[in-house]
Amino acid sequence: MDYFFLPLEQWMNEFVNGWFLPTFSGIFNVISEVFNIFISGVTDLLLMIPAELFTIILALIAWKVSGIGLSVFTIIGFLFIGSVDMWEGAMQTLAIIIVATLVSLVIGIPVGILSAMNDGVQRIVRPILDFMQTLPSFVYLIPAVLLFGLGGVPAVMATFIFAAPPAVRMTNLGIRSVPKEIIEASRAFGSTNKQLLYKVQIPLAIPSIMAGVNQTIMLSLSMAVVASMIGAPGLGASVLTAISQVNIGLGLVSGLGIVVLAIVLDRITQGIGKGK
Template sequence: MNYFYLPLEEWTNNFVDFWLIPTLGGFFDALSVPIALILDWVVYLLLLLPPELFTIILIALAWKFAGRGVAIFTLVGLLYLGSVDLWVDGMQTLSIVIVATLLSILIGIPIGIWSAKSNGVNQVVRPILDFMQTLPSFVYLIPAILLFGLGGVPAVISTFVFATPPCVRLTTLGIKQVPEDVVEAARAFGATSWQMLAKVQFPLAIPTMMAGINQTIMLALSMAVIASMIGAPGLGNIVLAGISRVNVGLGLIGGLGIVVIAIILDRITQGLNPKNS
């Protein structure tokens, strides 16, 4: 018998039941309100646009940033979503990805810059990112349910936690990879720390940062699908229903819808990277 396992389980449960929820429960409830509001608005806006108009916008973006082939694939893929009645589910999944990715960018990029500027911060952030990246994705669902209940909000939170590390890591890498002679030249011309970051390091780091954002979007999409297990709306529910009913056709329909959205987002965001243009 593993005598260490039971005490660790007990200590964890007691910490959550007797300190975390009573102490910070109000904070998590307050945090869920704006996230739910933003998520609802994004879903509303995506569904407000007629599917035909949304399709034209995405085709134009794909053509501009990724080329004619991706634009044709976008047309065929979105026609597929509409033809198998997955449009609403696809927009719900896309809304979770959008909100979680925006949170990851808003929080991940400043932390990445801070880590690049401070070795002390980097030493603290690196093991946290290692933990976030190596922890199995299903484990994120347990605290998400416990602290935020079921639905879209815990899906956004768990997706945000799972998808943020690439954004932080590649932002740090991009800033650190700026050639030292360029930094020294800017410093010689009297650039302040803020000017150095805004006018020298940040612009030169954008290609690497865009690669991080691309990976964040892909991880967000994969986690948004897994989050269907905690009541997240979208294409994940179709796949989950196919698994629970052992319905191969239903699972394939939902899976292909996820593939369509993933490829479109991947190719367009890759096209936004200055290095690939």
């Protein structure tokens, strides 16, 4: 269609390189430094804890929230990670997941609450979430690298964009699913809007909110390999190295390490959501 050419690519590049980056680069540098300190701190903390002690603590948590089966799997799985010399990579990956999940929840849950309380906010937020969830994950890497360089920080930012929508949607769904009879009864007893939200709606929406937390963690973990393309450390970097070297053994052990993390985190968050 030569008769109708829209130079959107050129316009976007001129906007970003000609105005956006020169104007806001200082702000993004500060954000990058803050998150880099945060990520490094979490990583150092995880690596400082002896592997045996960390495994025992996580196994006890798994036993408490999900039962003896997951506890045994946690012990075996983390023993495997340590035995194949992937402990440091697993902790680096876990640090990125923790930071990205915290950012997603700190922003996503309040936005979900606002969406549930206000139909106008929901009409604005919903197409944004649709855009965030349908855009290919690789596309997130471009602005992340452009704004934050290479390393763990752009990985966290790209992961946040990819993983935040479930937290927003499930929080919104959980609050809106509270039975109207309970809301009417609470109002009849004189509850204010604030009391209704914090003492009735949010507690009853906890299973749905935790389902959103679970999905956020799983999506964060699924970005581990993708984010390794922009310098994110951890098991994803080992998978990327295995691909570039066609190293089947390295790909197997790093991939199994990601599987162990995924199963343990998934079952623990599911157990918390069910109130076990």
